[in-house]
Amino acid sequence: MELRTLRYFVAVAEELHFGRAAARLHMSQPPLSRAIKQLETDVGAVLLHRSAAGVTLTPAGAALLDEARTLLDQADRVRARVAAAAGVATITVGILGDSADRGATRLAAAYRRRHPGVEVRIRDTDLTDPTCGLRAGLVDVALTRGPFDETGLTVHELRADPVGAVLRADDPLARRDRLKLADLADRRWFQFPDGTDRIWQSYWNGGEPREGPVVRAVQECLQAVLWNGTVGMTPLGHDPPEELAVVPLIDMAPSRVVAAWNEGDANPLIRSIVQIATAAYRD
Amino acid sequence: MELRTLRYFVAVAEELHFGRAAARLHMSQPPLSRAIKQLETDVGAVLLHRSAAGVTLTPAGAALLDEARTLLDQADRVRARVAAAAGVATITVGILGDSADRGATRLAAAYRRRHPGVEVRIRDTDLTDPTCGLRAGLVDVALTRGPFDETGLTVHELRADPVGAVLRADDPLARRDRLKLADLADRRWFQFPDGTDRIWQSYWNGGEPREGPVVRAVQECLQAVLWNGTVGMTPLGHDPPEELAVVPLIDMAPSRVVAAWNEGDANPLIRSIVQIATAAYRD
DNA sequence: TGGTGTCGATACCGTACGGGTATCGTCGCC
DNA sequence: GGCGACGATACCCGTACGGTATCGACACCA
Incomplete structure (x- = not known):
């Protein structure tokens, strides 16, 4: 029983329809069916009645829907509480002039959703320094375009454009x-x-x-x-x-769109933004 | 951020020592380190200070420890609530005379831990019917030893003994x-x-x-x-x-120790016991 | 009554992640 | 300065998750 599984179950229980729930979860129907079945064997009770007429909740399912909602709510609040305890986190992102494309837009949206409490400072730089001032400590992470001198930096490719x-x-x-x-x-x-x-x-x-x-x-x-x-x-x-x-x-050779940061910088917000960026640029 | 990850973090935060926490979690230290690091990038904050002197909690880590404990407590209670809503669940297990070996013992312990509310009825049978009365509906699932006529049954191998x-x-x-x-x-x-x-x-x-x-x-x-x-x-x-x-x-040919149940029986408790049995017999 | 459409289940496949072992780097400490 | 402790890293492997294709059951309609 993991939070992911519970999110799946809440979606199905609210939609009362596996196909629609799968769409809402941005996944396909078969793995969702399987996950729900696994959840049922895990808690040891049938949660949903499936019939041609439709999907209905069993008493156990109704109870789990209620419990799961509150549990997921609280899980969401955990993030906020931890962020608050960590103080006002700040991350400075360097963006090369021409990189404000669709990937960067989606990255911004996804990042705000994940870390609402983090203050993001954007430093838009000209072409003089493709690392956007990484080495000088002006930014924590650079979203930029290669190629450039990578010594002392860790570089993660997001995309490659001809x-x-x-x-x-x-x-x-x-x-x-x-x-x-x-x-x-x-x-x-x-x-x-x-x-x-x-x-x-x-x-x-x-x-x-x-x-x-x-x-x-x-x-x-x-x-x-x-x-x-x-x-x-x-x-x-x-x-x-x-x-x-x-x-x-x-x-x-194609030009790589990359995220770069100073080698050894342990700031988790950097890892996080790189992770989210990888997904955002994957299309 | 999954419940499993939070359990890992609580273990480390309580032990303040990766090695001991790993032992407590019955796993090795490297994947635990990795999971904690992943959790840190996930919540966007450093949770633990690692130094040669030892491991200490950051403010964010202390907050998460508190939050995670309550979240995990509630998650544990979800199972009980769902079981209560499902009513008194009963499963009848047929065990062939000689099968009360170490695997069966561990299975019983693991099953009680997972489904404390389930009433398990054991039906110990003699060698006359290796299916322990499955077809007659006397038991829901049989833990038995092959070979026998499997028509109409689903059979899952747990072990094979010469x-x-x-x-x-x-x-x-x-x-x-x-x-x-x-x-x-x-x-x-x-x-x-x-x-x-x-x-x-x-x-x-x-x-x-x-x-x-x-x-x-x-x-x-x-x-x-x-x-x-x-x-x-x-x-x-x-x-x-x-x-x-x-x-x-x-x-x-070796004799197989198996779990067997009536084909198409959708009782999740059967699936669950088979799953737990598979782990218990794996050694 | 047989065709058709809907919907969940099943089968099968590829990848990614979680687990393992081996080893390294670093920092106290004798 | 060598050694031991401990967390991090590198690498490998199996499982499990998510995907596509297809099936089976059932309702609806001609």
């Missing part, structure tokens, strides 16, 4: 359905400010240092393409803005 | 360390009463019907060997009584 070239829509290459890096060899690129992570810089400049306008944010990259006539790279998957085209680059 | 020949200690064959059935071909056997299950009869008479004294119980078999000079068969593993010897029979 990348494409960003071109003006009227560029001759924009009609191609795929490109190689060599196709862009004679084009102007933008460059990153001095001090930007070397690995990051080399990846997003197509493998070599470049001359060109300096950019500090994703929006600036796109503007550079539009106004300065450069080319650039961006992860696939987002619809490009008007007047720009993104063409897959087939010889570039 | 069998041996029972001989008087002064029998010339008693010195052998193993025998074949053929070695006993010219000996007198006991026989079972009319109406005894055919499969059972043929197995325990060494493959063929026999002439000889009629026996109804295990003790009578042994007496028949002593007093009537017959031979017989018995499962290995028990020390034979004084003046008798048991020699392994290498060409007999």
Whole structure:
């Protein structure tokens, strides 16, 4: 008899319908049926009458429904009490400019649900430091995009996106359905400010240092393409803005969306957010 | 956060020592450490300070200890309340004469712990009916020994014992360390009463019907060997009584100790007892 | 009466998690 | 500085949970 099983039972007892209960629990019907049967052998009583007419509660089932509800309520309150006893917990999350995508949105929602008492500080950073200030202690955990120098950090991959070239829509290459890096060899690129992570810089400049306008944010990259006539790279998957085209680059390694934190940082809130993020990005 | 995890935490918080807590929980230390760490990321707070000096509770840990104790107490009471609502549950267990071995003893203890409110009626039966009256509805579940006619029954194996020949200690064959059935071909056997299950009869008479004294119980078999000079068969593993010897029979299929119940009987108490029996006999 | 649809149960499969053993890292302590 | 105690880590394995496909029972309707 575990809390999970009791949650299952409450759902079935309230819906009086295995299929609907399974939908409510975001699972399929067979494992739910099995879990309820297991619960019945565990408590040693039939909890539900199943018949073609429908599902009804037995006296034992009615009693368990009542008991389980109060038990689950109290379990929920345990979290809040522990959080209160721990004091006001704070976690600072660094988010790289372009990472506020669907995964990050869902992560925020799921995290607030799990840790309502935790004060989350978001630090939105530009492209100068892909680690969002991890090493300087400015943030506890970074939700960012690779690749970058990982020494001293623990990095957990959330997703991997193939990348494409960003071109003006009227560029001759924009009609191609795929490109190689060599196709862009004679084009102007933008460059990153001095001090930007070397690995990051080399990846997003197509493998070599470049001359060109300096950019500090994703929006600036796109503007550079539009106004300065450069080319650039961006992860696939987002619809490009008007007047720009993104063409897959087939010889570039995918760019990883990752969670990163300082090696050895024992803060459980970090582990927790990484765990939730893994689920949120899994789709 | 599951009840199991909370039980683990309470053990560690009370012992303030992972190793001792693990021993108390009948598990080893590493998975316990892992479970506690997982609980910490789950609730989002450090619960224990680990240092060489020892383990101490954080404020959050102290709060959780208190909360978890009450939650676990209530969870325990849920079982009792459900049992009460289900009314006085009764289960009749048939036990074949010789099955009151260590497994059965442990089963009884474990079952009483799990279902304190259930009235268990034991029906100890002789060898005439290896199913202990299952088909007649005299018992809900039989803890017995095979082989027997299984039509209409569901049979769950608990253990398989090799069998041996029972001989008087002064029998010339008693010195052998193993025998074949053929070695006993010219000996007198006991026989079972009319109406005894055919499969059972043929197995325990060494493959063929026999002439000889009629026996109804295990003790009578042994007496028949002593007093009537017959031979017989018995499962290995028990020390034979004084003046008798048991020699392994290498060409007999092992005899299975099983739980059996009427096919389709949905009584959860049956499922439960079978489940507990499986664990109790696993050693 | 036989076809059809609904719904819970069953069968089967792949993965993930909980348990195990072996070993490491760290910190007192003699 | 070597040693012992103890929690953490690494790795392996079996169970159990969740998935899909299918069955069986029953009500409803033509």
